[in-house]
Amino acid sequence: MRLVLGCVLASFVAVAAHAEDLKCAQIRLIAPFGAGGAADVATRVLGQRLETVLKKTVVVENRAGATGNIGTVMVATSEPDGCTLLINGTVIATFPTSFAKLGYDPFKDLVPIGSLAETPNVLVGGPELPANNLAGLIKLAKEKPGGINYGTAGYGLQQHLVVEVLAKKADAKFVQISYKSSPAVATDVIANRLEFGSLLIGTTKALIEDKQMKGLAVVQDKRSALLPDVPSTAEQGFPGIIGATHFVVFAPGATPKPIVATLEAAVRQIVSDPAVAEKFAAIGFEAKPMSSAEVTQEMHRVGDAFIPIIKELGLKLE
Numbered sequence: 001m002r003l004v005l006g007c008v009l010a011s012f013v014a015v016a017a018h019a020e021d022l023k024c025a026q027i028r029l030i031a032p033f034g035a036g037g038a039a040d041v042a043t044r045v046l047g048q049r050l051e052t053v054l055k056k057t058v059v060v061e062n063r064a065g066a067t068g069n070i071g072t073v074m075v076a077t078s079e080p081d082g083c084t085l086l087i088n089g090t091v092i093a094t095f096p097t098s099f100a101k102l103g104y105d106p107f108k109d110l111v112p113i114g115s116l117a118e119t120p121n122v123l124v125g126g127p128e129l130p131a132n133n134l135a136g137l138i139k140l141a142k143e144k145p146g147g148i149n150y151g152t153a154g155y156g157l158q159q160h161l162v163v164e165v166l167a168k169k170a171d172a173k174f175v176q177i178s179y180k181s182s183p184a185v186a187t188d189v190i191a192n193r194l195e196f197g198s199l200l201i202g203t204t205k206a207l208i209e210d211k212q213m214k215g216l217a218v219v220q221d222k223r224s225a226l227l228p229d230v231p232s233t234a235e236q237g238f239p240g241i242i243g244a245t246h247f248v249v250f251a252p253g254a255t256p257k258p259i260v261a262t263l264e265a266a267v268r269q270i271v272s273d274p275a276v277a278e279k280f281a282a283i284g285f286e287a288k289p290m291s292s293a294e295v296t297q298e299m300h301r302v303g304d305a306f307i308p309i310i311k312e313l314g315l316k317l318e
Contacts, residue, residue, distance in 0.1 A: 034064045071088075124198075
């Protein structure tokens with residue numbers, strides 16, 4: 001125990017010492033999604049801890065819109081001094097393929113700082129939806145002319161892509177409606193203004209447990225320990241759909257390597273803290289510390305998984 005405590009203390013001292021490389025008094029942490037969702041909560045947990053570790057004021061700014069690209073472009077074009085950071089998903093690796101005009105290159109104009117967490121995706125319906133599983137949902141879609149509507153927090157995100165993959169596999173018509181935030185989707189699902197939603201588990205867990213909405217499927221091959229009563233897509237006849245969203249921290253691409261190293265050490269220290277892992281679990285996130293290089297590899301893996309799907313579907317977003 002003393003050895004572990006000593007290592008943690010040494011890490012804290014080392015990061016604090018190198019934080020002098022950051023010439024700003026305040027760090028801006030850009031969240032390109034609406035306030036109130038699980039990703040926003042995780043961002044604010046990180047921001048609070050960064051203040052302690054780096055001895056800097058950290059301000060979280062929500063810059064939602066355009067599938068997260070408004071906030072992402074803002075960071076990609078910011079001064080590369082480590083003082084403006086971004087939280088976004090590794091799915092941005094697919095955006096050069098899915099967007100006609102993106103405004104940034106995720107591999108050149110951004111550099112990964114480290115990983116925060118991974119969170120499963122869940123398909124949910126309102127309490128009055130006449131379906132309790134994927135079979136019932138697909139049946140509804142085939143019976144209704146023009147298919148049925150579903151909501152996500154943005155075009156081109158994994159929450160969108162996995163439903164398109166399911167639609168193709170099931171030969172069913174699902175019509176996507178894009179919202180600025182996950183809570184807005186959840187509100188319309190609960191009010192039965194949408195047939196179903198494709199949302200992160202952190203946004204839906206408490207609502208499903210309170211029976212305000214139905215969990216139709218966790219989009220992965222195994223059930224999630226966070227929602228053990230909701231069957232996976234694989235269990236329901238649709239294996240191999242990668243639904244988990246992986247959130248990471250980015251800086252502008254030209255950020256000097258010493259600053260990247262300082263921030264990387266700070267983020268790893270925070271995400272490795274069991275108390276932070278516990279806070280993340282409460283919102284449906286699994287803490288996953290990774291290095292900058294490991295995040296880059298993960299981005300390539302996500303791109304390899306989804307870019308062929310995007311091309312096959314002919315998705316071209318504005």
